[in-house]
Amino acid sequence: MPELPEVEVVRRGLDRWTAGRAIASAEVLHPRSVRRHAPGPADFAGRLAGRTVRGPRRRGKYMWLPLSAEQDEAPGEALLAHLGMSGQLLVGEPDREREKHLRVRIGFADGGHDLRFVDQRTFGHLMVTDLVPDVVGGPDGPGLVPEPIVHIAADPLEDAFDPEAFFRALRRRRTGIKRALLDQSLISGVGNIYADEALWRARIHWARPTETMTRAEAARVLEGAQEVMEAALAVGGTSFDSLYVDVDGESGYFERSLDAYGQRDQPCRRCGTPIRRDEFMNRSSYSCPVCQPRPRRGRY
DNA sequence: ACCGCAACCTGTACGC
DNA sequence: TGCGTACAGGTTGCGG
Numbered sequence: 220m221p222e223l224p225e226v227e228v229v230r231r232g233l234d235r236w237t238a239g240r241a242i243a244s245a246e247v248l249h250p251r252s253v254r255r256h257a258p259g260p261a262d263f264a265g266r267l268a269g270r271t272v273r274g275p276r277r278r279g280k281y282m283w284l285p286l287s288a289e290q291d292e293a294p295g296e297a298l299l300a301h302l303g304m305s306g307q308l309l310v311g312e313p314d315r316e317r318e319k320h321l322r323v324r325i326g327f328a329d330g331g332h333d334l335r336f337v338d339q340r341t342f343g344h345l346m347v348t349d350l351v352p353d354v355v356g357g358p359d360g361p362g363l364v365p366e367p368i369v370h371i372a373a374d375p376l377e378d379a380f381d382p383e384a385f386f387r388a389l390r391r392r393r394t395g396i397k398r399a400l401l402d403q404s405l406i407s408g409v410g411n412i413y414a415d416e417a418l419w420r421a422r423i424h425w426a427r428p429t430e431t432m433t434r435a436e437a438a439r440v441l442e443g444a445q446e447v448m449e450a451a452l453a454v455g456g457t458s459f460d461s462l463y464v465d466v467d468g469e470s471g472y473f474e475r476s477l478d479a480y481g482q483r484d485q486p487c488r489r490c491g492t493p494i495r496r497d498e499f500m501n502r503s504s505y506s507c508p509v510c511q512p513r514p515r516r517g518r519y
Numbered sequence: 520a521c522c523g524c525a526a527c528c529t530g531t532a533c534g535c
Numbered sequence: 536t537g538c539g540t541a542c543a544g545g546t547t548g549c550g551g
Contacts, residue, residue, distance in 0.1 A: 221544050251528085280545080304545055305529080320529085340528045342545060394522065403546080410544055460531090463544070480544095500524080502543085519523085 221280055221302045221343075223374055223408030224448050225456035225463060225471065229308050230282045232466030233275040233334075236310040237284065241271045241328040252322035252338060255367065256346035266347040267298065267325065279374045279407025283365050285350065294350045299365040300336070306343025309335045310466040339462065355379045374408035375445050386437045389429045395518035396432060396440065397425035397504060409444055412457055412480045415505045417443035419479035425497070425504045426517025450476065479505040 245267040247253055247260040256263045271287035276297075283297040300308065309318070313326060313333040323336040323345055336345055350363040355373045364371075373380040388405050389396075399405055400414040409417065418425055420443030423436060432440075451457055455471030459481075464470055474481075478488050483496040487507040497504045499519070 304543070339530065342528065412544060457544075
């Protein structure tokens with residue numbers, strides 16, 4: 220379940236079930252799921268055994284579990300996770316049946332609920348990596364982030380997010396607004412669903428050139444993204460099917476509240492015009508032809 | 520340096 | 536029933 224609200228739902232579940240517990244062992248059942256862990260699956264498992272899991276953190280669509288220090292090493296390491304298109308982190312009784320797409324299993328020393336990474340399409344991944352000072356910083360100073368995600372921008376729901384910096388970066392770009400929203404080095408956490416929803420709320424077409432965006436329009440898009448992601452988070456995220464579930468396997472309810480994404484031919488909730496689906500980067504883009512008029516010179 | 524596209528996977532839905 | 540095609544919530548790496 221892969222955009223910011225869905226990842227945050229999972230992060231909260233991990234906080235409840237795994238924080239403070241000691242890992243007994245990790246088992247990698249599919250090497251592709253740890254392909255970004257350069258030293259390989261055996262090293263991945265070896266680094267986890269015996270470590271205690273601290274409170275989980277998140278930036279955009281990435282989340283990580285800081286690990287207790289091995290010796291005096293500072294600032295330490297973390298288990299980093301990205302769910303990709305179909306990844307799930309599930310918590311449950313250790314002796315329950317193995318899921319068909321179980322990729323990594325992590326057992327705890329207390330013998331209680333285990334943590335499983337299940338991923339049908341294997342676009343997601345796990346890795347153990349160093350924590351480094353955050354380049355973004357925030358009100359509490361620079362925090363620590365996993366080294367592989369230092370290039371990921373702050374997400375619009377975190378304190379470190381700087382709307383003015385986002386606007387300046389937007390104006391420097393030469394692309395369409397939706398491409399920019401999906402670029403995780405500009406703004407993180409937004410994917411295909413919430414990009415369409417944010418643009419519908421802001422009444423801006425997806426092909427609008429970034430260099431012509433006004434400060435007020437950029438603010439509308441940002442507010443749209445913040446509001447729609449907060450609303451989705453409040454009801455457990457968006458789940459079209461059982462692939463997108465929280466750590467207990469439960470689906471979210473935001474699908475019912477989508478105004479644009481997946482609403483082809485449905486009447487726009489503002490003006491009644493049927494929602495249009497366009498091809499976009501080998502994917503889809505949904506918009507209202509009246510509320511979100513196409514710009515004269517759009518940028519794909 | 521930036522932009523756009525192909526590639527990486529498995530599964531489901533649908534038309535014929 | 537079977538086969539082919541289209542599509543699915545993401546990111547990286549490469550060519551231009």
